[in-house]
Amino acid sequence: MLRRLYDWVMGFAGHPNALWVLAIVSFAESSVFPIPPDVLMIPMILARPSRAWLIAGVCLVASVLGGLLGYAIGAFAFEEIGRPIFEALGKIERIEQFNEQFNDLSFWPVLIAGLTPFPYKVITIMSGWTGLPLGTFIVTSIIARGLRFFIVAALLWKFGAPIKDFIEKRLGLMFILFCLLLGGGFYVLKFL
Template sequence: MDSIAEFLKQFGALGLFVHSMIDAIFFPIPAFFTQVSLSMIDPQAALQLATVGFIGCLLGTPVGYGIGRLSGKVLLHKFLKKKWVDSATAMFGKNGEAAVMIGAFTPIPFKVFTILSGGLNFPLWKLMVYAAIGRAAKFYIVGSLFYMYGRAAEGMVKQVSMYVFLIAVPVLLIGLFVKRKLANRAKAKGAAGGKATVAAQASHSEEA
């Protein structure tokens, strides 16, 4: 796998595109490493590389999802570490949207989340939306650092990614929690309104 990753680097942006695509499908080495290596070579092209990687990831995401629909967890347990699969499954059990968002930042390979989404029948459109937000943040944070600070950004990338994870993930979780609470409250009001209407209609019928 290391040899394949090194081979892809030789093709520059095209190699990053392919790596990002297969990263969302089956390849165990994250495209992050190819992005960093290529950005080190040409920091001025870092944002273009981020865009290429982002597009490749989005194109690979529905393919990983389709594999999940066909094979489910069997393929994951066969080719990936059990701890990755178990952690991602636990995240999906609590909140699928949060799992995808967190998965975009964690060291757990992203294909675990794309395949699990298919295996657990998580809506594809939701996977695409939350994957786009999370992966865009990851690719463009790295790209922006190299574009602004050049090769000196190599030492910053991991630290900044960690800080973004520590700040962004709690904010996202709070946002999803508030969204769910508001949805439940609206549903409860709707149900209460429906019962009141039924009661009024029954009362009117009795009077008639």
């Protein structure tokens, strides 16, 4: 079923209303939808590199707005909507354990989930559920999602189709390494 959904989303890449579909997918992916916007974003930029920045901007705005929906789900409807989403993702036991530490980590979970392949919807819902300050959530979401979408757009704009495999297979790992180095750097500065 997930493969059919993926193929269905991919079918919109060349559609005249592809930007609207991309906005809807980016919005939904931040709160409930399992397919990341990259599956539309990449072929759209490859087809029209001159629109790379517009496409990344649409992903950013829609993703942050969708993240606010995820935050609201966590804050106001966790039991009715959030818990079933986590159960479907197989994450319910882990989030209950992580809940105690979540706000102590401040912006880090939002930054890391916004950059890496970790399901962003998990963090948006948890942010509302745990009461992470809304301002911290919004600013960190803008930074993380902006970096993610604009780096992908820049790579595709500059290198075109040859970079596609790297983005699809290794960019998530590169973002994870970046976050580990960034976190390690802050840790060293804090304790030296």
